[in-house]
Amino acid sequence: GIQVEQSPPDLILQEGANSTLRCNFSDSVNNLQWFHQNPWGQLINLFYIPSGTKQNGRLSATTVATERYSLLYISSSQTTDSGVYFCAVGGYSTLTFGKGTMLLVSP
Amino acid sequence: EPEVTQTPSHQVTQMGQEVILRCVPISNHLYFYWYRQILGQKVEFLVSFYNNEISEKSEIFDDQFSVERPDGSNFTLKIRSTKLEDSAMYFCASKIQGTEAFFGQGTRLTVV
Structure with missing residues (x-):
C-alpha cells in the first residue's frame, strides 16, 4: 500500500515563530488532507489539497503531486496551534495517515 | 455547518x-x-461502506467487527467480543465522492 512519511516527528516552537511540516507519499494520489488533532482527540480538517496551494488565515498548504509531497505552513504560531498534525492521502475513497508531527508552541 | 456526530464520546x-x-x-x-x-x-482505516454494503475493509476488520446502516441516518460499528487490544479512539467519517472526508469527534473505547 501507499506509504506516508511526515517530518519532523516533533517540533517545539516559541509563540510567534513560523514552521513548515512536510508530508511525503509513495504513489500518486487523488486525495490529500491535512488534519489537526487537538488535545481532546478530535480531528479537525485543515485542508483538502490533492494539488496546488491554499491558504486559510495563518495556515497555508502546498501539494506538488508530481513530486509526491505536501507542505503545511504555520505562521505566527499560537499556543492553540499545539497538537498533532496529520497528513492523510488516498485514492477516491480511503485515506492512509502518516504518523503525524507533534507540535508544541510555548508562550 | 453540517458535521459528523458520534455517540457515545467515551x-x-x-x-x-x-x-x-454510533x-x-x-x-x-x-x-x-x-x-x-x-x-x-x-489513525488506521477499518472499513468503508457505500450503497448499503462494505466496499473495502482492512486486515484489522476481522469477523468480530460488523457495520450497519440501520436507517437513513445512522451508521454503526459493532464489536462482538471486545478484547483489551480493541481499546482505541474510533472515528467515523463521511464524504461525497471525490471530495474531502469529514470526521466525527471520536468515541474513546476502553476495554477493561
Missing part, C-alpha cells in the same frame, strides 16, 4: 462484551468510514 466495557458505536454522517454524504487510533499511534 465507553468503558468489560472484556468479552459487545459494544455498538455515528450520524452528514446528511447528503454517500460514503461512510470507520477508522481507529490506538493511543499514541496513527
Whole structure:
C-alpha cells in the first residue's frame, strides 16, 4: 500500500515563530488532507489539497503531486496551534495517515 | 455547518462484551468510514461502506467487527467480543465522492 512519511516527528516552537511540516507519499494520489488533532482527540480538517496551494488565515498548504509531497505552513504560531498534525492521502475513497508531527508552541 | 456526530464520546466495557458505536454522517454524504487510533499511534482505516454494503475493509476488520446502516441516518460499528487490544479512539467519517472526508469527534473505547 501507499506509504506516508511526515517530518519532523516533533517540533517545539516559541509563540510567534513560523514552521513548515512536510508530508511525503509513495504513489500518486487523488486525495490529500491535512488534519489537526487537538488535545481532546478530535480531528479537525485543515485542508483538502490533492494539488496546488491554499491558504486559510495563518495556515497555508502546498501539494506538488508530481513530486509526491505536501507542505503545511504555520505562521505566527499560537499556543492553540499545539497538537498533532496529520497528513492523510488516498485514492477516491480511503485515506492512509502518516504518523503525524507533534507540535508544541510555548508562550 | 453540517458535521459528523458520534455517540457515545467515551465507553468503558468489560472484556468479552459487545459494544455498538454510533455515528450520524452528514446528511447528503454517500460514503461512510470507520477508522481507529490506538493511543499514541496513527489513525488506521477499518472499513468503508457505500450503497448499503462494505466496499473495502482492512486486515484489522476481522469477523468480530460488523457495520450497519440501520436507517437513513445512522451508521454503526459493532464489536462482538471486545478484547483489551480493541481499546482505541474510533472515528467515523463521511464524504461525497471525490471530495474531502469529514470526521466525527471520536468515541474513546476502553476495554477493561
